[in-house]
Amino acid sequence: MKRVAVGGFHHETNSFMDGSTGYDYFESHRDRPPLVHGQDVLKWLAPETGSFALSGFLGDTQNEFEIVPLVWGSGGAGATVTAEAFERISAEMVARISDALPVDAVYLDLHGAMVTEDFEDGEGELLRRVRRAVGEKIPVVASLDYHANVTAMMVQSADALVAYRTYPHVDRVRTGKQAAAVLKQILKDGRPAGRVLRKAPFLIPLNSQSTLVHPSSTVVHASTKEIAGVYCVSYLAGFPSSDLAECGPSALAYAKTQALAEQAADELEALIEKLETDFSFPLLDERQAIEKAMAIAKSADKPVVIADTQDNPGCGGTSDTTGVLAELLRHDVGSAVLGLFCDADAATAAHLAGVGSEITLALGGRHGPAPVVPLHQTFTVAALGDGKFATAGKVTGKRQVDLGPMALLRIGAVDVVVTSKRMQSHDLAPYQHVGVNVSDYKIVVVKSTCHFRAEFEPLAAEVLVTISPGAFAADPSQLPYKRLRAGVRRSPKTA
Numbered sequence: 433m434k435r436v437a438v439g440g441f442h443h444e445t446n447s448f449m450d451g452s453t454g455y456d457y458f459e460s461h462r463d464r465p466p467l468v469h470g471q472d473v474l475k476w477l478a479p480e481t482g483s484f485a486l487s488g489f490l491g492d493t494q495n496e497f498e499i500v501p502l503v504w505g506s507g508g509a510g511a512t513v514t515a516e517a518f519e520r521i522s523a524e525m526v527a528r529i530s531d532a533l534p535v536d537a538v539y540l541d542l543h544g545a546m547v548t549e550d551f552e553d554g555e556g557e558l559l560r561r562v563r564r565a566v567g568e569k570i571p572v573v574a575s576l577d578y579h580a581n582v583t584a585m586m587v588q589s590a591d592a593l594v595a596y597r598t599y600p601h602v603d604r605v606r607t608g609k610q611a612a613a614v615l616k617q618i619l620k621d622g623r624p625a626g627r628v629l630r631k632a633p634f635l636i637p638l639n640s641q642s643t644l645v646h647p648s649s650t651v652v653h654a655s656t657k658e659i660a661g662v663y664c665v666s667y668l669a670g671f672p673s674s675d676l677a678e679c680g681p682s683a684l685a686y687a688k689t690q691a692l693a694e695q696a697a698d699e700l701e702a703l704i705e706k707l708e709t710d711f712s713f714p715l716l717d718e719r720q721a722i723e724k725a726m727a728i729a730k731s732a733d734k735p736v737v738i739a740d741t742q743d744n745p746g747c748g749g750t751s752d753t754t755g756v757l758a759e760l761l762r763h764d765v766g767s768a769v770l771g772l773f774c775d776a777d778a779a780t781a782a783h784l785a786g787v788g789s790e791i792t793l794a795l796g797g798r799h800g801p802a803p804v805v806p807l808h809q810t811f812t813v814a815a816l817g818d819g820k821f822a823t824a825g826k827v828t829g830k831r832q833v834d835l836g837p838m839a840l841l842r843i844g845a846v847d848v849v850v851t852s853k854r855m856q857s858h859d860l861a862p863y864q865h866v867g868v869n870v871s872d873y874k875i876v877v878v879k880s881t882c883h884f885r886a887e888f889e890p891l892a893a894e895v896l897v898t899i900s901p902g903a904f905a906a907d908p909s910q911l912p913y914k915r916l917r918a919g920v921r922r923s924p925k926t927a
């Protein structure tokens with residue numbers, strides 16, 4: 433039986449946020465498992481309940497391979513990863529591989545957009561170290577997020593990289609299964625001789641990256657075309673908020689020959705360039721978004737969903753900006769619910785006061801950016817929850833979640849779903865946890881960029897996107913890059 437070492441290390445770094453992401457953040461159990469070690473990796477990422485790529489990989493290999501679990505941790509999205517966190521987790525991964533030698537292969541469940549205090553290409557450095565530990569002959573395969581900023585170092589250090597094809601990410605498990613298939617093929621036939629990475633000459637804003645609609649759906653579709661001799665082609669849209677030279681969209685191909693890989697990657701890259709002007713999306717300020725939502729809601733039998741994209745914790749937002757909430761209170765919106773709003777102090781105050789009580793507090797607004805300020809108001813505590821529940825949606829799968837104390841705070845016609853830990857609105861479960869049925873409202877505001885679409889779009893009359901101030905800049909042309917390679921357009925050309 434082949435011995436295969438498996439692990440994972442995720443971070444999607446927003447280089448333009450203040451602060452850093454430390455080891456303790458990786459260790460905390462939030463809307464994803466805590467940092468887990470050795471046999472605990474198999475318990476937390478089990479195929480039966482896991483929703484990550486490693487779960488899919490294990491489902492297709494654990495009866496065939498002797499699995500050696502290393503370490504797995506996901507820091508979600510946020511500020512630059514500390515040198516300490518990167519070194520501790522990487523060192524543990526490499527030490528466990530070294531202790532397990534000889535192994536026949538390594539599979540890593542990675543994100544691909546990690547920037548650390550020491551390395552702008554975190555995954556490239558990690559893969560370089562793993563390669564050094566196992567030597568040149570042992571296959572190393574990794575899966576990547578659709579938002580990976582793929583680098584030459586990553587491609588050079590791994591034998592194959594496969595990526596999610598969806599945003600919202602509803603195919604993490606499928607990607608792990610694809611990685612398993614690619615690894616089995618490499619163990620049988622040897623590594624692909626051809627591998628090519630091409631980078632597009634412009635960045636794609638996240639709001640234009642959804643694979644539910646053109647142009648990303650068109651590019652993904654093209655990447656799945658079967659070509660004789662080509663093993664795997666991927667389109668990765670990139671994460672524009674990571675500051676590194678090789679930020680941005682990639683076309684990646686593995687094939688029997690270098691010529692075939694070049695042809696496949698060049699064709700896909702040419703398609704991305706050809707569609708450049710299609711990658712644009714209307715973004716509204718808070719007032720425009722709410723007024724438009726109210727106009728649509730008048731004749732709609734479903735809620736209008738507004739994405740508060742720049743406060744999306746999945747991109748490094750703090751989930752506590754108050755711009756949209758303050759604007760809702762300035763309008764007669766009928767009924768609205770806003771979530772998920774992270775303010776642990778407000779949740780604690782609501783629990784101390786109890787359901788039905790009135791509490792006066794300064795809600796959120798503690799992390800900027802200007803002009804974001806706390807919202808001083810009196811709220812009614814409409815419901816409470818302990819924040820422990822299971823998700824069931826297409827993006828999160830069946831995940832045990834711990835968001836700390838939660839509360840539903842009501843002010844006039846507006847309900848606010850308050851959590852103690854950050855979670856993107858990519859699942860209905862946290863709303864249901866405090867008794868909210870989003871279909872009961874005229875307007876639903878979600879702190880999310882695109883992942884919400886998997887669950888919320890089918891319930892919505894229409895989806896709007898607002899660029900209320902927050903830590904995540906939806907328009908990359910506003911970002912003060914220091915490392916981005918010369919000649920890259922920071923947003924797509926408009927028609």
Ligand SMILES: [Zn+2]
Nearest residue numbers: 577578579601
């Ligand atoms: Zn992603």
